[in-house]
Amino acid sequence: MTTYLDHIDDLASEVPDGALLALPPEYSFVPMALVRAIIRRGVKDLHVLTVPINGLAADMLIGAGCVRKIECAAVSLGEAGLAPRFSAAVEAETVEVLDSTCPAVHTALQATEKGVPFMPLGGLIGSDILNNRDDWKVVDDPLEQGNGRIVLIPAIQPDVAIIHSPLADRDGNVWIGRRRELATIAHASKTLLVTAERIQDESLLESEATAAGTLPGFYVSAVAPAVHGAKPLGLVEVYPPDTDEIISYAREARTEEGFQAYLQQNVFTVREAAE
Amino acid sequence: MTYSKDEFLITAIARLLETDDVRHVAVGAASPVPGAAALLVRKLKGGTPRVSLIHGKATNPFTDGGREIFDAAGQGRIDVFFLGGVQIDGEANLNLVGSGEYPKVDKRFPGSFGSAYMYFTVPRVILFRPEHSRRVFVPKVDFISAPGVSDPDVHRPGGPKFMVTELCIMAFDTECRRFRLQSVTPGRTVEEVLDNTGFEIDVPENVPETPVPEEDRLALLRSSVGVEIGDTYPAFARDVLGVAA
Numbered sequence: 001m002t003t004y005l006d007h008i009d010d011l012a013s014e015v016p017d018g019a020l021l022a023l024p025p026e027y028s029f030v031p032m033a034l035v036r037a038i039i040r041r042g043v044k045d046l047h048v049l050t051v052p053i054n055g056l057a058a059d060m061l062i063g064a065g066c067v068r069k070i071e072c073a074a075v076s077l078g079e080a081g082l083a084p085r086f087s088a089a090v091e092a093e094t095v096e097v098l099d100s101t102c103p104a105v106h107t108a109l110q111a112t113e114k115g116v117p118f119m120p121l122g123g124l125i126g127s128d129i130l131n132n133r134d135d136w137k138v139v140d141d142p143l144e145q146g147n148g149r150i151v152l153i154p155a156i157q158p159d160v161a162i163i164h165s166p167l168a169d170r171d172g173n174v175w176i177g178r179r180r181e182l183a184t185i186a187h188a189s190k191t192l193l194v195t196a197e198r199i200q201d202e203s204l205l206e207s208e209a210t211a212a213g214t215l216p217g218f219y220v221s222a223v224a225p226a227v228h229g230a231k232p233l234g235l236v237e238v239y240p241p242d243t244d245e246i247i248s249y250a251r252e253a254r255t256e257e258g259f260q261a262y263l264q265q266n267v268f269t270v271r272e273a274a275e
Numbered sequence: 276m277t278y279s280k281d282e283f284l285i286t287a288i289a290r291l292l293e294t295d296d297v298r299h300v301a302v303g304a305a306s307p308v309p310g311a312a313a314l315l316v317r318k319l320k321g322g323t324p325r326v327s328l329i330h331g332k333a334t335n336p337f338t339d340g341g342r343e344i345f346d347a348a349g350q351g352r353i354d355v356f357f358l359g360g361v362q363i364d365g366e367a368n369l370n371l372v373g374s375g376e377y378p379k380v381d382k383r384f385p386g387s388f389g390s391a392y393m394y395f396t397v398p399r400v401i402l403f404r405p406e407h408s409r410r411v412f413v414p415k416v417d418f419i420s421a422p423g424v425s426d427p428d429v430h431r432p433g434g435p436k437f438m439v440t441e442l443c444i445m446a447f448d449t450e451c452r453r454f455r456l457q458s459v460t461p462g463r464t465v466e467e468v469l470d471n472t473g474f475e476i477d478v479p480e481n482v483p484e485t486p487v488p489e490e491d492r493l494a495l496l497r498s499s500v501g502v503e504i505g506d507t508y509p510a511f512a513r514d515v516l517g518v519a520a
Contacts, residue, residue: 025341027330052341052390067399074371074386078305079510082385090373090383097373101420102389103349106342122349123392125429126422128377148428180340236332 002172002217002227004199005206005224007274008262010194012037014222018045018068022109022158022189026078028179031164031195033272039064039268040268049158050075051185052105056233056246059083062095063259064267065117069154071098073105080243080250085259099129100182104153106181111155112188118152125149157170161189168196172217173204177236186219195226197238225274280441280486281308281515282496283460284405287313287444291401291437292324292355300355301344301397303388307511309403311504315492318500320399324354332506347388348396351432358390358435359404362416365474366452367402367435369394370416377418387420389504394421396493397433404445407440409473424452428512443468444485445476453477458485490513 005011015021015038024030034247035057044069048058052073059075061067063085075086089095104121111119118137124130125138135154141147163182167175174194176182186192204214232249252258289312292300293333300313307420313326314334327333337343347353360369361384368392394400404411425431435447438454442463453479459465461484469478474486497516505512505519512518 028341053386054472072386074388076385087383093379093381096450097378100384101387103342103345103392106340106345110342121392122430123395123421126425127387127391128372128419128420129387132378132466148430150430178338180338182340184342253303 002220003222005156008034008037008195008224008272011224012041013041013069019159020047021050022051022161022185023054023057024163025053027255029163031162033226034162034195047116052102059085060085062089067095069096069156073100073102077250080246084253095143108155109184110187112157120150121153124146124151158189160191160193161185162193164195166197168199171203171240173219174215177213186213186215189222192219194223227273274275276490277483284308284487285312286492287485288439289315292316297324297461299353302326307508314503315500316517328507353397355399357401357403362413364416367447368419370386370418370423371420374417390421392489395431395433399436402438405441407442407471412472414473437460456482458483460485
């Protein structure tokens, strides 16, 4: 059964030190309020997996010292520029990076969805991404059908995944619309923590229009309300990204001092609104 | 009619998309210039090619999650894609990760995104890198995010066809593993291209100028096509094309 918690600070307690934590991509329901709660809790040694890319959330978690290792196809603030704490930590070697490529992350989660230990993926051969991945393996076409060499990507099962949805119901069902990568993340993860902009009484499965875009409750471990839970990022058709705020973060976080000041003002002295 | 550098690059890319074998152009994140070029050609040709902007709303056709664009490319459903690089070398190897000796890089950039797959699967990849300098066009990239060419025993229907910079357009010859200068931006010279390129390229005896933007195309960019790209890139539509959201 899905647990309903009153406040996202309670949800943040479900993220243990050392967890393999999956984050959705920047345009896809990133639970920024929950990320701030995780930073306030002082979680350590996370192994972050970006699915397949991320920006602000990964950058803040790294800057706040919560991350030991990150597997990513890219970390970027998009039009606001480079992710400053990510770049600084990689350059200083204070965080370990496993470089990947977008379809390899999707493939690794799809393998877990299907309950198989690995899946093949085209491309990659001749890249230094592959050359630096001891966990990936190149094999000759095992079916001997003349398809040449191909890369095997091992399954990844995140310990915890976190998302923010515009709408949940009381049965643990969560609306994700066409953000189907969130379904893949949910199917592959041991624990899924959800923050929701709104929680309605009527089941999302009652209507075919919402059922098609709904993640069923049996994948959802816990839900907590969080109004404006994706801000300063956007939530499609609910609010746009706060571009000025993201640009201001990109500027302040260029230095360690600026980032710490940002944390003091926007994370440590804030209690997130539940509703 | 006067035009901006971005408008020039949009029309230069658009001319590379006008052949009939281009049926579906996909455009990745943070790529307003290639996106506008694709939408311009779709307007000129009355609806073809299909144009998919991955972060658009109505211009984003994907409904099956982040993996769908890669699955579509793997099946050959995407004919054109755009890639760039922090560094690019003479064999069209791309580096999107960083400069210096990996993993101890001097300067870290975002990462390889989907390049290590799209470069192999999309038959006509156009490299777009406005900055034409020896900092970008290096003898050998420090990290290969995606290789320009592959051995024969690697399944590879895709790869680089053209590179568009502020100075020129080059074509890539996969057999010879070399770029060939195709045209030079008006007001710039072949010498300037060579001076700012850190690898050898083939230069034909006569190198034409890249045409300046056609007036009817500029008019479309500054009106209906500008509105379309503004759905995904409102700041670009406003600042570059003068089209308010």
